[in-house]
Amino acid sequence: MSVSPLSTVRAARKALAERLSELRKDAGLTGRELGVRCGWSESKSSRIESARTAPSDADIRAWCSACGAADQAPDLVAANRTAESMYIQWKRRHRAGMRRAQAELLPLYERTRVFRIYCSNVVPGLLQTPPYATSLMGMITKFQGTPDDLGEAVATRMERARVLYQGGHTFAILLEEAVLRHRLGSTEVMAGQLAHLLSVLSLPSLSLGVIPAAAERTMWPLEAFYLFDDRLVSVETLTAEVNVTAPSEAHDYIKAFAELSRSAVFGAQARTLITDAKRTFR
Numbered sequence: 691m692s693v694s695p696l697s698t699v700r701a702a703r704k705a706l707a708e709r710l711s712e713l714r715k716d717a718g719l720t721g722r723e724l725g726v727r728c729g730w731s732e733s734k735s736s737r738i739e740s741a742r743t744a745p746s747d748a749d750i751r752a753w754c755s756a757c758g759a760a761d762q763a764p765d766l767v768a769a770n771r772t773a774e775s776m777y778i779q780w781k782r783r784h785r786a787g788m789r790r791a792q793a794e795l796l797p798l799y800e801r802t803r804v805f806r807i808y809c810s811n812v813v814p815g816l817l818q819t820p821p822y823a824t825s826l827m828g829m830i831t832k833f834q835g836t837p838d839d840l841g842e843a844v845a846t847r848m849e850r851a852r853v854l855y856q857g858g859h860t861f862a863i864l865l866e867e868a869v870l871r872h873r874l875g876s877t878e879v880m881a882g883q884l885a886h887l888l889s890v891l892s893l894p895s896l897s898l899g900v901i902p903a904a905a906e907r908t909m910w911p912l913e914a915f916y917l918f919d920d921r922l923v924s925v926e927t928l929t930a931e932v933n934v935t936a937p938s939e940a941h942d943y944i945k946a947f948a949e950l951s952r953s954a955v956f957g958a959q960a961r962t963l964i965t966d967a968k969r970t971f972r
Contacts, residue, residue: 701936702769703741707740713754714739714753717757717758717759719756720732721735721739738753744770747771750767777930778930779929780830780834780929784831785837787839787843789842789846792846795850799853800853803858804860804862804917805863806862807861808946809863809865810865810911811868813865813869814863815851816851816853816861818851819879819883820844821882822874824875827844827847829874854895860895860896860897861897862947864950865901866900866911867900871970880971881968884967885968888968898956899954900954900963901953901954905953908953909946909949909952913926914926921940
């Protein structure tokens with residue numbers, strides 16, 4: 691069965707919708723009557739109850755008031771915000787540029803002891819060189835149409851990478867071989883990035899594995915994901931970052947990482963794959 695990064699988000703939103711539905715029914719109101727009391731259409735009530743529309747904080751307060759349950763509004767607003775934080779659109783997160791989003795991650799990286807990172811598309815931020823990060827983040831900024839603060843954003847990303855050298859952290863990172871060959875900058879940028887990967891292979895805190903394109907697999911390629919101390923999984927999709935905290939789903943990602951590791955090569959074999967890829971960028 692495919693691991694779904696959105697299932698936790700959907701479950702949280704569905705649970706909130708069910709609680710709101712129960713409040714309406716306990717108050718003896720129809721969807722139409724609720725809409726009249728709240729000043730909106732019956733169809734809006736239906737969309738919220740079916741979890742097709744995420745309610746605003748104001749919607750929840752109005753709903754609770756209409757049902758004579760204003761005292762329950764604070765808890766439901768908190769639940770709504772928790773569900774909202776699980777799914778964060780990149781355009782919204784980068785609405786003022788990318789630097790702030792990079793800075794917000796620093797405390798998480800500082801307190802995480804064990805990192806497991808899998809990337810099927812790009813070199814992960816912790817291992818990026820400034821030119822590679824500039825090229826990649828420039829593409830993202832252009833695609834999203836968000837403010838360009840590349841210089842500051844790249845500098846903040848490089849600051850985050852200092853955890854590699856601080857001690858007290860361990861890193862297990864898996865890359866699909868294709869990541870080494872996706873050209874996300876000039877040949878000089880790519881050659882420099884791959885040279886950096888070769889240099890960090892010797893870090894005692896880092897286990898860097900590469901999954902060869904021809905490897906026999908027990909796990910199919912997935913979207914990029916980051917595991918922080920087995921408690922939080924951050925999954926990167928095209929349009930959003932999905933944060934998974936449910937233990938059962940975090941366990942699925944831990945299991946997936948273990949299966950992906952079975953197909954990876956490490957040490958001298960990984961060095962050979964990186965060196966071969968580097969030769970193509972001359």
